[in-house]
Amino acid sequence: MFQFNGELYEQSEGVAMGSPLGPLMANTFMCSLEEQLKLRGELPSYHNHYIDDTLTVMKDEVSAYSFLHVLNDLHPSISFTMELPTENTLPFLGMVLRKDSQSKSITTSVYVKPTNTGLLL
Numbered sequence: 295m296f297q298f299n300g301e302l303y304e305q306s307e308g309v310a311m312g313s314p315l316g317p318l319m320a321n322t323f324m325c326s327l328e329e330q331l332k333l334r335g336e337l338p339s340y341h342n343h344y345i346d347d348t349l350t351v352m353k354d355e356v357s358a359y360s361f362l363h364v365l366n367d368l369h370p371s372i373s374f375t376m377e378l379p380t381e382n383t384l385p386f387l388g389m390v391l392r393k394d395s396q397s398k399s400i401t402t403s404v405y406v407k408p409t410n411t412g413l414l415l
Contacts, residue, residue, distance in 0.1 A: 307371055320346045327368050336364055
């Protein structure tokens, strides 16, 4: 429990931000959700995660939104969001995934946020 501007707040679920247990617990939780999807036959052919970030390949936007709905129905305490590719590029975990339309291959490069000023301490 902590106090902010005279009001008390109590965290009822999850792990405190910055806790060394956070990534381990997130990974364990994500694995359990994926196991549920696999047992129900709802896991797409390409679906991977790193801690709480997932990368899933779907055939079209309708399928992607349908799968997002399935994900958000798995547990009441989580809320997945989705980012769709723009001009065949998608930022993911500090890199940019770029799909070549002709060869159907994926190339990667380092992702630099638009807000990056290039200044270092």
